[in-house]
Amino acid sequence: MTTDKTLKQSERELFLELEALCTAPGFIHAIAYFSTRDNMILYADEMKVDDLMPLHGRDRLVRNEVNALIGLMVKRDIDYTLPDEVTLERYVECSEALLEKIHGSMSSAMWKQFPQKDQWGASVLHDLKGASSSGEMMREAIFYGGESAxxxxxxxxxxxxxxRDDPWIVAHMGFSIKDAATVVKAVGHLLNEKSTDVFHSINHPRPFSQSFLPGYEFSAAEIIAKSKLPLETVEKILTAFAYPEGERNIQFNAVDDRNMAAIRPLIRRGDHYVLFNIYDLSEVLYQAPFFWILQDESYQPTAQYNRGAFTEDFAEARLVSVFGRTNVKVNVNLLRSKDVLGEFDALxxxxxxxxxxxxxSKxxxxxxxxxxxxxxxxxxxSAVQKACDQGYDCGKLLLDPSVRLEDVSGVQVSKPAMISRVYVICLIADHYPALSAQxxxxxxxxxxxKLAPPFVMDVFHLDVxxxxxxxxLHFLSYLDRRSNYHETVVANHELNILGFHxxxxxxxxxxxxxxYLEDGVGTGLDLSMLVRRENIPGPWTPPGILTRMRQHRIGQIVKEIEKKPNPAMLALGFLILRMGEKSFVSFSKIIDDILRRAxxxxxxHDVSVPLLDGKSGLTIHVNMVSQEEAEQRLVAHxxxxxxxxxxxxxxxxxxxACSxxxxxxxxxxxxxxxxxxxxxxxxxxxxxxxxxxxQIALSKFKAKKIGRNDRCPCGSGRKSKRCCYS
Known part of the structure; x- marks a missing residue:
């Protein structure tokens, strides 16, 4: 049997072989090829889900793999000479082969802990979960897992x-964070245009006869023209994110070592810059200021407070957008007598x-x-369990009638007389690799x-x-379902699961x-977010539960339940949202039919349907009798x-019957x-x-037909043709 020590040595040998390849003359053109092949989205007129599917192909290099190639390339002076076709194609093929072997080496220690295929079943799930907790398993998931943002x-x-930290950033870096974001956006738009032009100019039957590199190069002057910012500001921003001259990335000796090429992704080439993936620059924009500030010990307490305040403010804003201002409270204390027992970041x-x-924020x-x-x-x-423990402790106290709530100003916060369910969200401020798996x-x-299993997510997932x-109702229904399936449903990241939903x-x-949900099942979500946030032409909403509800009677009923929520109707709303497509459409048609007949x-007229495999059900009455009589009939039924x-x-x-x-x-x-x-x-x-x-009873019943000029049966006093007849 191969030992862990041998496996690590094997991975090291493969890494050294890959390093020799990446520092070969002209290897940068192979990276440009990978960046185009694996990241460019081709579409005509409007973007469709099928246009995004290649991004989930198994033969595609993940972003960390490409960054590993760049990190090895910068260990020597970069030779920009374009190799001949045969050499460039060999670079590409050898890179893929070595990266695949490194992945296999990393995975082999992990897979040997798993049960044999013929032993899989409910009886070994506990052992399977134990194997999945190993360091080898998490290392692989962290490096090869998908992006959560x-x-x-x-x-x-x-x-x-x-x-809140902008005054410090301006004073120490010479530019504002808003201007930095403007530059990043300008770089993204410029490289999108350039790489597209280069792609169309390439002789595609012979992709290695030319270079894709010009699609990833830009100058400060081009960014100034797009961003409308001063030269001095743009140059300071680009310098802050540029790979340091003379840096040789000597600490990068394994694919998951600290990689300076990922931390400073802009590569200088004379008076130009090279950037292979705008995602890298965007992520660094989000992460780097924290490390800039970290060097100023006197400012660290303020920075730490600001980090926490941002997370709370962001969560509050997104929750308010769903539930409304009056239903969301922040920094709420739990008290018994005068003792403060705990605090909610948001409630x-x-x-x-x-x-x-x-x-x-960890x-x-x-x-x-x-x-x-x-x-x-x-x-x-530190990052998750502590938040979960705090949330659960506070959730228990929330269910205690003797505990009262107060905001930071000492004003009492009222709570429902009865709380049937408490959902605990543990929110992380940063991308936390393999968060769902961990x-x-x-x-x-x-x-x-009455306490749902905690739902761990980052601020990006809350935003989506x-x-x-x-x-x-839609938010709570998914929160309820995802919490209850926390051990049953597994994916590389939460966006896959939400997209599937x-x-x-x-x-x-x-x-x-x-x-297990593979990457690609939630591609409709990816597309809709691009449409909404990047103005890409395409569908605003993924076809599915959101689009079908708008078209049918049941969807209107759900909207009404949300306007005046009470415990019974919220529970009904949850059941309705569990319906499958066919049930949803069929039941809506039946309701439309009895409304028309009434x-x-x-x-x-009425209809009754069982729900939840007979554990529950719904009866709908449509009539024009008095409220008191209608209620009595419904209760009895x-x-x-x-x-x-x-x-x-x-x-x-x-x-x-009318509305x-x-x-x-x-x-x-x-x-x-x-x-x-x-x-x-x-x-x-x-x-x-x-x-x-x-049916016998209905056949004996002779209904009086309402004419166009008869009084409307809804009780309005108007003629039917001018009221509900249509």
């Missing part, structure tokens, strides 16, 4: 993150549901990135009935959730205890239907108990006879 996230959020109340958010250390298990656990404990493996919490799930409705059938004949189906709960709605809006809603809950009186009731006997009895 979009490039525009880093670029656009950086001015918010360092806004949301909606109906009888609550969201508790605890924020942390990055993954270099040792942890290399698979040091002790450091992985230490970093995770949360699944390392997070510890005490399961409690608030953007796409911009109504309370938007397109196909995240739902795991009973008996399924593990589901308008035509002025009679009473729901009680009998729940009893007949032996369900745990049953929901009821009365819809206005289709909700007049009244209720929920009947409780364990099933034999009821002699109910069994002998006439209504129960009718329902038990089922559809046949109902």
């Amino acid at each position: 979009y490039g525009f996230h880093y670029r656009d959020i950086a001015p918010l993150r360092y806004g 949301v109340f909606f109906g009888d549901l609550a969201i508790v958010l605890q924020a942390k 990055q993954l250390t270099a040792a942890a990135r290399k698979g040091n298990e002790a450091m992985l656990l230490s970093d995770f404990g 949360a699944r493996q390392y997070l510890k919490f005490e399961p409690l009935e 959730m608030a953007e796409m799930l911009d109504t309370p 938007l397109e196909r409705n995240l739902w795991v059938e009973d008996g399924v205890n593990f589901m 308008m035509m004949d002025g009679g009473r 729901c009680e009998v239907r729940k009893y007949l189906e032996r369900a745990e709960s049953w929901f009821g709605l009365i819809l206005d 289709g809006q909700i007049r009244f809603g209720l929920q009947v809950s409780g364990s099933w108990v034999y009821d002699t009186e109910l069994e002998e009731s006439e209504f129960f006997k009718i329902l038990r006879r089922g559809a046949a009895a109902k």
Whole structure:
């Protein structure tokens, strides 16, 4: 058996071979080829999901691999000579082969801990999870895992993150963070134009006969023209992110070592600069100011406060965009008598549901990135576990009737009389590699009935959730589902899972205890975010749960539930959002049908459907009787239907025949108990006879047809043709 020591040596040998290749004359043109092949998105007129799918191809180099090639290349003076076709093609093929072998070497120590294929099943899931917690496993996940943020996230959020620190940045760096973001945006747009022009000029049957490098070069003068900023400002910004002259990256001796080429991604070439991926520059814009400030010990306490304030402010703004100003509170203290027991960074109340958010600003250390298990656990404990513990402790106190809430000004914050569910969000301010995998493996919490399992995310994911799930019920429904599936559903990063939900409705059938979502399942989300934030022509919303709801009656009912949330109706909203596509459409058509019939004949119409495999259900009445009579009929119907189906709960709605809006809603809950009186009731006997009895009753019923000039049955007093007839 190969030992870990031998594996590491093998990886080291491969790395040295790769270094020799990357420092060969003209290798920079191979990197330009990779950057074009693996990052360029080709589309005509409007961008489509299929146009983005190549970004998830298995033969594509991940960003860390390309940065490793650059990091090795800068260990020597760069030779810009364009090699002949055969040599350049050999560079590309050898690079891919060596990187694949390094990946295999890194993975082999990991895979040997897994059960054999024929042993996989529920009985070994516990052992599988243990193997997935190893340092080797996390090292591989950290290096090869997907990005948890979009490039525009880093670029656009950086001015918010360092806004309070801007006076320090201006004084010590000579430019503002806002101007730096403007330059990064200008560089991105310029290189997009240049690389596109170069791509179209290439002889594609012979891609190695020319160089793609001109598509990644630019001058300060070109950025000045695009950004409209002064020469001095632009030059200072570019210099701050440029690879230092004379630097040889000597500490970079393994793919996951500290790589100066990733920290300072701009390469000087005379009076020009080379940048292979705008994502690298955007990420550095978000990360670098923290390290600039770190060198000033006297300013560190202020900087630390500002980091925490940014995370809280950002979370507050995104939550307010979904739930409204009145439903979101920040920096809320929990008190019993005069004792402060804890504090919420952010708190949301909606109906009888609550969201508790605890924020942390802690990055993954270099040792942890290399698979040091002790450091992985230490970093995770500081960045995530601590926030989870605080959130859970505060969540328990929130459920305690003897605990009251106050804001920082001492003003009492009211809470619902009863809270049925508390959701705990642990929010990280930075990209935390393999966060989803680490949360699944390392997070510890005490399961409690009214406390949902914690949902660990970064500020970028919260931003996307608030953007796409911009109504309370959609946001809460996904939060509820994702929290409950925290161990069942696995992906490289949370954006995959959210994208899958938007397109196909995240739902795991009973008996399924593990589901892995590959990269690419959420590409519709990627596209819609590009459309919204980068003005790319394409679909504003991914086709799926959001688009189908707008078109159907059930979607309108969900919107009404959100306007006046109460516990029963929120629970109904959650059930509705679990419906599959066919059920959603079919049920909407049935409701439209009984609304139309009620308008035509002025009679009473209803429909009942079981939900959650018979554990619950919904009855809808459409009639024009008085409110009191309508409520009595609905209560009786729901009680009998729940009893007949032996369900745990049953929901009821009365819809206005004219507008289709909700007049009244209720929920009947409780364990099933034999009821002699109910069994002998006439209504129960009718329902038990089922559809046949109902059809007989309908065939004997002769409805009075409402004419165009008759009084409208809705009670408005107007003629039908001028009211609800249409």
